[in-house]
Amino acid sequence: MKRFAVPVIVFAGLLALLAVGLKLDPRRVPSPLIGKPAPAFEASSLHDPSRQLSLADLHGKVALVNVWASWCASCRQEHPYVRELARRGVPVYGIDYKDARADAVDWLNTLGNAYVATVFDPRGRIGLDWGVYGVPETFVLDANGVVRHKHIGAIDDRSLEDEILPLVRRLRAEATK
Amino acid sequence: MIPEAGHFALILALTMALAQAGFALCGAWRGRVRWMQVADSAVTGQLFFVTVAFGVLAWSFYSNDFSVAYVAENSNSHLPWFYRLAAVWGAHEGSLLLWVLILCVWTMAVELFSSELPEAFRARVLGVMGIVSAAFLLFMLATSNPFTRLFPAPMEGRDLNPLLQDFGLIAHPPMLYMGYVGFSVAFSFAVAALLGGRLDAAWARWSRPWTLAAWTFLTVGIAMGSWWAYYELGWGGWWFWDPVENASFMPWLAGTALIHSLAVTEKRGVLKSWTVLLAIFAFSLSLLGTFIVRSGVLNSVHAFATDPQRGVFVLVLLALVVGGSLAVYAWRAPLIRSRGRFDLLSRETMLLFNNAMLAVAAVTVLLGTLYPLIVDAMGLGKISVGSPYYNMVFVPIMVPLLVLAGIGPMVRWKVQGAGALARKLRAALLASGVAAVVALWWIVNTSPEAVLGLTLAVWIAWTSLQGVFERLRHKSRPVRALRQIPRGFWGMTLAHLGIAVFVAGVTVVSTFGVKSDLRMAPGDSFDAAGYTWRFGGVHPVEGPNYTAQEGSVTVLRDSTVVARLRPQKRTYLVQRNPTTEAGIEAGVFRDLYVSLGERLPGDGAWSLRVQYKPLVRWIWFGALMMAVGGALGATDPRYRKLLARERAAADGRGEVTV
Amino acid sequence: MTPARTLRTALAALALAWAAAAMAAGTTYYRFDNARQQARYDRLTEELRCLVCQGESIADSHADLAKDLRDQVHEMVAAGKTDRQVIDFMVDRYGNFILYRPPVEPATWLLWGGPFLLLCLAAAVALARARRSRVEPVRALDEEERRRLGDALSRHHGRQGRS
Numbered sequence: 001m002k003r004f005a006v007p008v009i010v011f012a013g014l015l016a017l018l019a020v021g022l023k024l025d026p027r028r029v030p031s032p033l034i035g036k037p038a039p040a041f042e043a044s045s046l047h048d049p050s051r052q053l054s055l056a057d058l059h060g061k062v063a064l065v066n067v068w069a070s071w072c073a074s075c076r077q078e079h080p081y082v083r084e085l086a087r088r089g090v091p092v093y094g095i096d097y098k099d100a101r102a103d104a105v106d107w108l109n110t111l112g113n114a115y116v117a118t119v120f121d122p123r124g125r126i127g128l129d130w131g132v133y134g135v136p137e138t139f140v141l142d143a144n145g146v147v148r149h150k151h152i153g154a155i156d157d158r159s160l161e162d163e164i165l166p167l168v169r170r171l172r173a174e175a176t177k
Numbered sequence: 178m179i180p181e182a183g184h185f186a187l188i189l190a191l192t193m194a195l196a197q198a199g200f201a202l203c204g205a206w207r208g209r210v211r212w213m214q215v216a217d218s219a220v221t222g223q224l225f226f227v228t229v230a231f232g233v234l235a236w237s238f239y240s241n242d243f244s245v246a247y248v249a250e251n252s253n254s255h256l257p258w259f260y261r262l263a264a265v266w267g268a269h270e271g272s273l274l275l276w277v278l279i280l281c282v283w284t285m286a287v288e289l290f291s292s293e294l295p296e297a298f299r300a301r302v303l304g305v306m307g308i309v310s311a312a313f314l315l316f317m318l319a320t321s322n323p324f325t326r327l328f329p330a331p332m333e334g335r336d337l338n339p340l341l342q343d344f345g346l347i348a349h350p351p352m353l354y355m356g357y358v359g360f361s362v363a364f365s366f367a368v369a370a371l372l373g374g375r376l377d378a379a380w381a382r383w384s385r386p387w388t389l390a391a392w393t394f395l396t397v398g399i400a401m402g403s404w405w406a407y408y409e410l411g412w413g414g415w416w417f418w419d420p421v422e423n424a425s426f427m428p429w430l431a432g433t434a435l436i437h438s439l440a441v442t443e444k445r446g447v448l449k450s451w452t453v454l455l456a457i458f459a460f461s462l463s464l465l466g467t468f469i470v471r472s473g474v475l476n477s478v479h480a481f482a483t484d485p486q487r488g489v490f491v492l493v494l495l496a497l498v499v500g501g502s503l504a505v506y507a508w509r510a511p512l513i514r515s516r517g518r519f520d521l522l523s524r525e526t527m528l529l530f531n532n533a534m535l536a537v538a539a540v541t542v543l544l545g546t547l548y549p550l551i552v553d554a555m556g557l558g559k560i561s562v563g564s565p566y567y568n569m570v571f572v573p574i575m576v577p578l579l580v581l582a583g584i585g586p587m588v589r590w591k592v593q594g595a596g597a598l599a600r601k602l603r604a605a606l607l608a609s610g611v612a613a614v615v616a617l618w619w620i621v622n623t624s625p626e627a628v629l630g631l632t633l634a635v636w637i638a639w640t641s642l643q644g645v646f647e648r649l650r651h652k653s654r655p656v657r658a659l660r661q662i663p664r665g666f667w668g669m670t671l672a673h674l675g676i677a678v679f680v681a682g683v684t685v686v687s688t689f690g691v692k693s694d695l696r697m698a699p700g701d702s703f704d705a706a707g708y709t710w711r712f713g714g715v716h717p718v719e720g721p722n723y724t725a726q727e728g729s730v731t732v733l734r735d736s737t738v739v740a741r742l743r744p745q746k747r748t749y750l751v752q753r754n755p756t757t758e759a760g761i762e763a764g765v766f767r768d769l770y771v772s773l774g775e776r777l778p779g780d781g782a783w784s785l786r787v788q789y790k791p792l793v794r795w796i797w798f799g800a801l802m803m804a805v806g807g808a809l810g811a812t813d814p815r816y817r818k819l820l821a822r823e824r825a826a827a828d829g830r831g832e833v834t835v
Numbered sequence: 836m837t838p839a840r841t842l843r844t845a846l847a848a849l850a851l852a853w854a855a856a857a858m859a860a861g862t863t864y865y866r867f868d869n870a871r872q873q874a875r876y877d878r879l880t881e882e883l884r885c886l887v888c889q890g891e892s893i894a895d896s897h898a899d900l901a902k903d904l905r906d907q908v909h910e911m912v913a914a915g916k917t918d919r920q921v922i923d924f925m926v927d928r929y930g931n932f933i934l935y936r937p938p939v940e941p942a943t944w945l946l947w948g949g950p951f952l953l954l955c956l957a958a959a960v961a962l963a964r965a966r967r968s969r970v971e972p973v974r975a976l977d978e979e980e981r982r983r984l985g986d987a988l989s990r991h992h993g994r995q996g997r998s
Contacts, residue, residue: 004510007454008503011461015496017547020554021474022488029886030559032930039928098899124903131928133886133900412895419890447968478890519968526965533957541950548937548946557942561884563892563935570950692877697861712861757897774864774897784864 031131031139031150038065038139038147039129046096046104046118053119055145057093062171064092064164065139066115067127069099070107072135078154083114085160090168094118097127097135140167143175180245183233184324190226190277191314193219197284198307205300205373213300220288220303223310224281231278234323235265244330247271247323253336253751255722263347264337269471269481270323272350276467277313279351279358280306287362287387294383301369302362309361312494320487336751339723345405349398353425356395357463360432362387364460367453368502371509381443381452382819386811388439388456389668392432393807399425400800411757411772413692413788415796418567421479423546424466427539431459434535436810441528445590447517448529450510455532457506461499462539468495474550520592527585534578541571572626579633579680582673583640605643609636620688630684638677641670665813672806679799685792692789694774698782706789708769709733715773715783723749728783730760730771744773744785767791865909876912879921880905882935892935 033039038055045051066082068075085092094115096104101120108118121127130139131150140149149167151159197219204212234247238261243249251264251271266275284306291299317323337346366384370376402422407415416422438452468491469475473483519525545562552560587601612635616628645662652658691706699714713729725747732740742760749756762769767790774784867873877894883904885896893901893908904925911921925933937943976984 004450005507007457008500008507011500011503014547015492015500017551017554018468018472018474018492018495021550022472022485022492024474024550024553026474026476026549026553027889028559029932030930032927124899128903128907129928131930133929412891414895417890448964476889478888515968517968519965521965521969525968526961529961529965530958533961534954537950537953537957540953544946544949548943551945552942555942559930559932560937560943561932561935562937562946563882563884565882565936566946569936570947574950574954694864695861696864698859701859701861703861703863710861755897 028152029133031147033131033139033147034150036147038141038145039126041119041126041129043119043121043126046094046101046108046120049101049120053117057117058091058141058145060143060145061091062143062168062175063116063141064090064168065095065130065141066092067095067097067130067132067135067137067139069097069135070103071099074154075136076107076111078136078156079111079114081155081157081160083112085155085164086114086116088165090165091116095126095130095132096120097132098122098124138164140164140171142171179233180237180242180324180326183230183237184322186226186230186233187274187314187318187322187324190223190230190281191311191318193223193226194307194311194314196307197223198304198311201300201304201307202372205297205304208297210296213296216300216303216307217288219307220281220284223307224285227274227278227281227314231265231274234271234274235262238262238265241334242330243332243334244326244328245323246325246327249327249331249334251337252334253722254333255750256337256342257721259347260337260342264341266350267337267341267346269487270317270321272354272481273313273317273321274323275350276354276358277310277317279354280310280313280361283359283362283391284310287365291383298369298373298375298380301372302365305365305368306361309365309498312498316487316490316494320484320490333751336722336749339747339749339752339754339756340409342722342749343405343409345401345409349401349405352394352401353398356391356393356398356432357425357428357466359387359391359394360428360435360456360460360463362391363435363456364502367456368505371453371505374509374512376449376453376513378443378446381439381449382816384456385436385439385443386813386816388432388436389807389811392429392436393804393811395425395429395432396800396804396807399429400797400804403800404797407793408759408761411759412786413759413770413772413790415686415793418545418562418564419479420475420477420546421466421470423542424462424469427542427546428459428462428466430535430539430542431455431462434532434539435459436807437528437535438532441525445517445519445525447515447519447525448532449515450513451529451532453510453513454506455536457499457502458536458539461495461502462543464495464499465543467491469546475546476549517591519590522588522593522595522598524585524588524590524593527581527588531578531581531585534574534581538571538574538578541574542567545570576629576633579637579676582676583636586644586669586673587640601643602640605636605639608639609633612636624688627684627688630680630688634677634681634684636677637673637680641673641677645670663813663815665810665815668806668808668810668813670806671809672803675799675802675804675806677799678795678802682792682795682799686790686796689791690789690793692786694784694786696777696782696784698780701782703787705787707734708739708789709736710771710787712783712785714781715776718745720747722751723747725758726773726776728760728771728773728785730785730787732762732769740769742769742771744771746773746775763794765794768793865905865913867909867913872912875918876909879908879912879918882922883908883925884933884935886929886933 040055042052042054045053064085082092092115096118099122119126134152136154138151138155139147142148148171151163155164197216200212200219201216204210204216237245237248238252239258241252241254247268247270251267252261256264266272284303287306288303291302363384366380366387370380402425403415406417407413435452435455438448438455441448442452470477470479471481471483472488472491473480473485474488545566548562549560552558583605584602588598609632613628613632616631620627648662649655649658693703693705695703697703697712699712702709702711709732711731711733713731715726715728718725718727725745727743727745730742730744731738732742740762742762744760745758747756747758757772760771770788770790772786774786776783863873865876867876880894881892883893885891885893885898885901887898887900888896893904908921911924922934931938937946939947
């Protein structure tokens with residue numbers, strides 16, 4: 001008698017799984033870098049080709065690294081939020097991903113440069129090391145240079161107020177301990 | 178005005194479906210013949226209104242009525258008329274309407290061709306189909322109305338996805354849905370039998386033709402999908418283990434188990450509860466497939482535009498229909514008694530193992546498809562499950578099944594002597610052994626999979642043909658005997674031969690296929706797979722609604738031109754996504770395949786991919802053979818003769834079975 | 836040289852140049868030292884998933900990222916890195932999602948082992964079911980049963996009015 005009930009019980013389990021699945025996003029790829037030191041790089045600055053930049057330039061402070069490109073429409077929509085972050089005292093560094101130097105400089109001049117510094121990554125090699133698969137993407141680094149969070153896609157009101165700023169505050173508090 | 182009529186027609190169809198379900202099931206329960214007759218009329222009514230709704234949508238597409246949101250999102254006035262009509266089922270809402278239309282068609286067919294069924298049973302079948310229909314109509318009206326309007330109406334539509342602007346869209350979904358939805362008939366037969374508390378061999382005989390027909394359509398639908406992906410997507414693959422593909426393959430596997438199980442139950446009256454469970458399983462997998470495609474739960478290139486609200490609705494639908502039927506099974510299955518007896522070595526046992534393995538195969542595909550979701554739901558991160566996994570896990574599971582496909586038909590019903598069986602199989606074993614040796618010697622880089630595949634293909638082909646030979650062997654007039662072989666037997670033989678052809682095709686193309694990514698400037702040549710591929714450069718061309726860069730590649734063998742291929746990179750005027758059209762030279766024994774990559778810096782060079790694909794068409798030809806086999810089985814006049822006899826007997830006894 | 840000979844020489848040179856041009860070889864897009872490296876590259880790129888389109892391997896995808904990753908795989912294979920090193924490189928940056936062949940770890944034991952366990956289970960269940968239906972060998976009736984059969988038959992014949 002009992003074995004006839006097996007199918008319906010198994011099916012109930014399947015339904016539960018699918019119900020949970022409806023809340024998840026299968027396209028989102030989490031970053032394996034979280035909890036690990038940010039990948040090192042040394043590349044030229046966007047504005048000054050002779051100047052080399054590296055993670056040391058973050059000076060041991062909690063910072064954001066924003067990956068963008070001038071050909072990316074969402075980055076354009078996101079930039080006001082980047083500027084807002086800068087205005088609120090959060091240092092944001094930029095990685096200009098697979099772009100042309102002239103286009104990128106123009107873009108920043110038009111929209112207003114909010115980055116402390118921007119590194120030029122024309123072939124996407126730095127992006128590859130950081131696990132970038134689309135722009136824009138934003139990484140939150142703590143005072144020790146460890147990646148603590150990756151935000152995929154453009155930053156908006158909600159992610160600014162509910163996700164990024166609280167995290168920055170927490171990381172800063174951690175650093176002072 | 179007209180789209181609103183379509184919307185209204187859907188509402189009326191829903192009332193018809195509810196009437197159908199309600200009157201049929203209550204009528205059967207209470208023994209009220211009048212009520213059951215009302216249900217019959219409701220079937221006709223439902224078909225009428227759904228056809229009207231479908232017709233309205235088709236008209237909206239044909240006449241470029243962009244005030245209908247669905248038309249605006251999926252069509253364009255520059256689209257050729259046949260694509261405009263096929264676009265009706267090009268996205269979520271319209272394909273659901275197609276689903277329901279096809280369900281109504283099957284219901285009507287059951288209503289028309291089932292006069293020999295006992296009244297109550299027949300009513301219950303129509304009732305269950307009515308419930309499914311009502312659920313889908315409700316789903317459409319609540320979350321996916323194809324007739325929603327756009328104000329102000331745009332001047333132009335967003336155009337049909339360029340990948341869909343192809344013959345494949347015209348043929349593949351309708352065939353697939355005929356199959357998917359057709360399994361609802363077997364499902365309804367099963368649930369109706371459970372509800373009525375009576376399950377006998379006659380039930381299996383009634384179910385068989387319907388199930389075979391649905392299976393045939395599904396086989397054609399899947400084969401078409403594979404063929405379409407091959408020539409349309411541009412990289413020469415024919416199966417990707419994409420969740421949506423798997424969603425059609427799982428019901429096929431369960432359906433194959435079902436048609437075999439029905440054969441056992443019909444002939445010997447055993448394995449009844451297994452057959453019923455398989456019938457529920459096959460259609461449940463169809464519904465699960467519907468969920469996967471439309472809920473956004475899994476990642477797929479194929480998936481329709483998703484919406485969590487729709488996902489929830491389909492989940493509830495799934496819970497009620499599948500959960501309900503499995504609950505009925507848990508409740509009623511204990512009453513089913515199989516009285517037949519069979520030996521450990523008998524065809525019944527062979528088919529039992531066959532069904533077990535097919536069921537495991539279906540669950541394996543399900544496991545692989547859902548596993549990324551399982552891992553994510555448990556918070557363990559994200560993984561991907563793709564071809565390498567299935568090749569390592571699914572293929573080995575199929576091997577014992579393929580071996581069995583050769584043995585099974587040779588084994589007698591009820592009791593088979595082991596010695597007699599061994600004698601029967603001797604020749605086939607020898608032939609397969611020879612094939613294995615030849616394959617080992619011939620394939621330079623000995624691939625065990627290739628040897629195994631070819632050996633199995635020979636094994637199955639030999640035993641299938643031997644089955645025919647056995648039937649003619651001791652007959653004095655073989656030609657006459659040939660004509661006396663039942664159509665169903667030809668069906669089985671052809672279908673099994675189709676498997677052999679399919680396996681041969683897959684094995685050869687996987688082992689001997691050659692692929693090269695090249696960099697070529699105009700005038701360059703490259704040697705690959707024994708052919709010389711000469712690139713003639715790329716020039717712009719224009720199509721009805723696209724512009725393209727067309728390459729010209731000449732393929733030579735020993736300095737004779739074998740093919741002139743024209744791969745394209747198209748940019749459709751509206752959606753502007755580039756698509757690749759491969760240049761293919763099709764052949765019975767091999768395909769030559771070229772696709773353009775991108776323009777490379779310097780001297781007009783392009784990157785392209787050239788492929789040599791031996792026996793690739795055997796994959797779809799094998800599937801076609803299987804489908805024809807299924808069709809032969811479904812149309813076996815044996816059923817009509819038996820039915821006529823049964824009807825006469827029932828009349829003679831003055832019976833009205835309720 | 837006479838004009839005729841000059842012309843012939845020129846024509847010959849032209850023909851040679853034309854022939855050379857006609858035989859100008861296209862090359863494989865990526866160059867490798869040997870066929871084995873090419874085969875390894877082919878296999879690796881088919882096992883890595885393109886994260887942009889997500890429905891194709893990096894071998895087949897036209898996306899920019901796919902091209903970058905192909906370049907990376909080519910570079911590593913040509914430099915003599917092992918398959919394991921290439922896979923680890925990708926997983927370090929993109930996680931297990933990029934692998935079409937899921938790694939074997941506790942989270943995926945069910946995935947890798949499940950089907951085979953299920954096969955064994957199904958075979959066992961099928962075997963049990965087949966055993967239960969065994970045809971009993973027909974044995975002769977014993978004394979008691981023969982007597983009962985005789986009685987039953989004579990009763991039946993008596994009722995029918997036959998001897």
